[in-house]
Amino acid sequence: MSLEPGLNRTSNAEQVEFAAAGSWTSAHSELLERLVDAASLQVANTRSIAINMAGVQALDTIGAWLLERLIRYWRERGHDAAFTSLPEHYRGLLDEMHRLNLQARPLRARPNRIVSALENLGRTTVGFRGDILAFLEMFGALNVAIGRVLLRPLSFRLTSAVHHLDRVAWQAMPIVLLITFLIGCIIAQQGFFHFRKFGADAYVVDMVGILVVREIGVLIVTIMVAGRSGSAYTAELGSMKMREEIDALRTMGFDPVEVLILPRVLALVCALPILTFFGSMAALYGAGLVAWLYGGMSPEIFIARLREAISVTHFEVGMIKAPFMALVIGVVACSEGLRVKGSAESLGRQTTTSVVKSIFLVIVLDGVFAIFFASIGM
Amino acid sequence: MAIRVRDLVVGFGHQTVLDHLSLDVRRGEILGLVGASGGGKSVLLRTIIGLLPKRAGSIEVLAVDLDRVDPGEARAIGRRWGILFQQGALFSSLTARQNVQFPMRENLHLSDKLLDELARAKLEMVGLTDEDGDKFPAELSGGMTKRVGLARALALDPEIVFLDEPTSGLDPIAAGAFDALIKTLQQTLGLTVFMVTHDLHSLNAVCDRIAALADGKIVAVGPMRDLLASDHPWVRSYFQGERARALAHS
Numbered sequence: 127m128s129l130e131p132g133l134n135r136t137s138n139a140e141q142v143e144f145a146a147a148g149s150w151t152s153a154h155s156e157l158l159e160r161l162v163d164a165a166s167l168q169v170a171n172t173r174s175i176a177i178n179m180a181g182v183q184a185l186d187t188i189g190a191w192l193l194e195r196l197i198r199y200w201r202e203r204g205h206d207a208a209f210t211s212l213p214e215h216y217r218g219l220l221d222e223m224h225r226l227n228l229q230a231r232p233l234r235a236r237p238n239r240i241v242s243a244l245e246n247l248g249r250t251t252v253g254f255r256g257d258i259l260a261f262l263e264m265f266g267a268l269n270v271a272i273g274r275v276l277l278r279p280l281s282f283r284l285t286s287a288v289h290h291l292d293r294v295a296w297q298a299m300p301i302v303l304l305i306t307f308l309i310g311c312i313i314a315q316q317g318f319f320h321f322r323k324f325g326a327d328a329y330v331v332d333m334v335g336i337l338v339v340r341e342i343g344v345l346i347v348t349i350m351v352a353g354r355s356g357s358a359y360t361a362e363l364g365s366m367k368m369r370e371e372i373d374a375l376r377t378m379g380f381d382p383v384e385v386l387i388l389p390r391v392l393a394l395v396c397a398l399p400i401l402t403f404f405g406s407m408a409a410l411y412g413a414g415l416v417a418w419l420y421g422g423m424s425p426e427i428f429i430a431r432l433r434e435a436i437s438v439t440h441f442e443v444g445m446i447k448a449p450f451m452a453l454v455i456g457v458v459a460c461s462e463g464l465r466v467k468g469s470a471e472s473l474g475r476q477t478t479t480s481v482v483k484s485i486f487l488v489i490v491l492d493g494v495f496a497i498f499f500a501s502i503g504m
Numbered sequence: 505m506a507i508r509v510r511d512l513v514v515g516f517g518h519q520t521v522l523d524h525l526s527l528d529v530r531r532g533e534i535l536g537l538v539g540a541s542g543g544g545k546s547v548l549l550r551t552i553i554g555l556l557p558k559r560a561g562s563i564e565v566l567a568v569d570l571d572r573v574d575p576g577e578a579r580a581i582g583r584r585w586g587i588l589f590q591q592g593a594l595f596s597s598l599t600a601r602q603n604v605q606f607p608m609r610e611n612l613h614l615s616d617k618l619l620d621e622l623a624r625a626k627l628e629m630v631g632l633t634d635e636d637g638d639k640f641p642a643e644l645s646g647g648m649t650k651r652v653g654l655a656r657a658l659a660l661d662p663e664i665v666f667l668d669e670p671t672s673g674l675d676p677i678a679a680g681a682f683d684a685l686i687k688t689l690q691q692t693l694g695l696t697v698f699m700v701t702h703d704l705h706s707l708n709a710v711c712d713r714i715a716a717l718a719d720g721k722i723v724a725v726g727p728m729r730d731l732l733a734s735d736h737p738w739v740r741s742y743f744q745g746e747r748a749r750a751l752a753h754s
Contacts, residue, residue, distance in 0.1 A: 152608075152611075152612060152660055152661050155614055156613050156614065159618055187626070188661065191621065192618075215694075218691060219693065222688075227621055227625050467642055468642020468643075470597065471596065
């Protein structure tokens, strides 16, 4: 039934006739496009053109549109073009095509590459201001929600907060312990390997202890939490936004910040110090294990040296930073979540932005803390 | 016969949704499927198009048994049907025009100019303007989303279109226009339409035959007057309720 289409030209003095044949359907669309393009030029100056449809076995919208386009092309050039022997059942489709695509589509000029690159740069720079405003807006809304909850403590969503605490603290514990343990091992091994060259084995403990408790412990844990829980917050809130769940909450008179965001951020603020503490312990444990098995330092000596090397101050410096870092992650993740637009692509983009931005801000914040603690002598 | 379903059994866990169901859809007809909410209408549609596994029975679409074909043939069948999902299921990262062009671009090797013209023609056929074509799905209203979905389903001039509640969520004017559009397309393109619907008006206006699904089986099938005369209790309460009677007398 599916025959090769054809468009055969016969001409006499006053008329050119094209005999259309075969299946004018999408299955042969490439051939059809070529046939029609070729035929459009084969009419010279003959006034009258006819397309004989008697041989057409099947016709669909692609075929009908190509025929309609051909007829239009000829008519625009002053020819007298028409269908002949048109079977009744094709008439509806061709009439339908005749009504479509009547306005010429305005051609859009393609923008210059350099100009569009510059435009992009400009937009990104201006967008930076929007980013800061969105962050501050979320931070402010969070403070308002906290104020409202302090006035009416019963309105706090405790169940939700505990549920999120379970997700971001308890369920994150195994992977956080594993990774910090490995990082502790690696730092200790590198320390022994290089310090041994000038006989400073004993100072490996000082280095590992201070590094882990003050900086590495909290940073590694924060970065993991940003990747694991921050991205989850953004994706959750983003898909709620897409499905209009957040609008539904708002119309019922609830504040989405109070209902959805405050429990999440509070859970994160509680979880991060806990994870940092256990993560630091795991790193020190790993370092002790490497010191014993690789560095030949007995656990008693390791613990004694550790006690001399690190003080409560170092421990405090690490732990004080944790809740602030959690706050930054939570606020960034939630504000990016609420900026998701309707498409799946935008959800992916905001989730990426959330993780990248929170890791960046956390490292900047760590630098600010370093300056602060140095100047107050901690 | 466009679709032939025999002794179809579909279930989830301990629950049997479709129980030895048989149904025929003839070529060139518009068949409306009605049934209670949660009664398995969408399950039947999704099983026929191969999205849900079946436990027993056979399904033939366009004389092809989808269980016995290799992946190449299954792909070929995909070009011969078009599906309008309930929520439109438009690709959210493409504009409306690109959504319509997607099946054509993947399956046919056409020039960009012709692709553009065809996409515009399809969008105009479903009553959208050229400017609408530049919008992303997130910027379209519910009715426009359905129209773009239908234009995409029709992109390759399929032999069968499956419509899952095409008029739900549309106002009566838009729903009426949609019904008229489906009828026109059936007449001009010779389409077979399998339509899941709750809209009594479209059942009355466009469907050649109606199949009623109850208790996991097709309990009645035929033109509107046959269903009005049916004595199955569910069909009676569906078609002889106030709303149906008002339509039948109008």
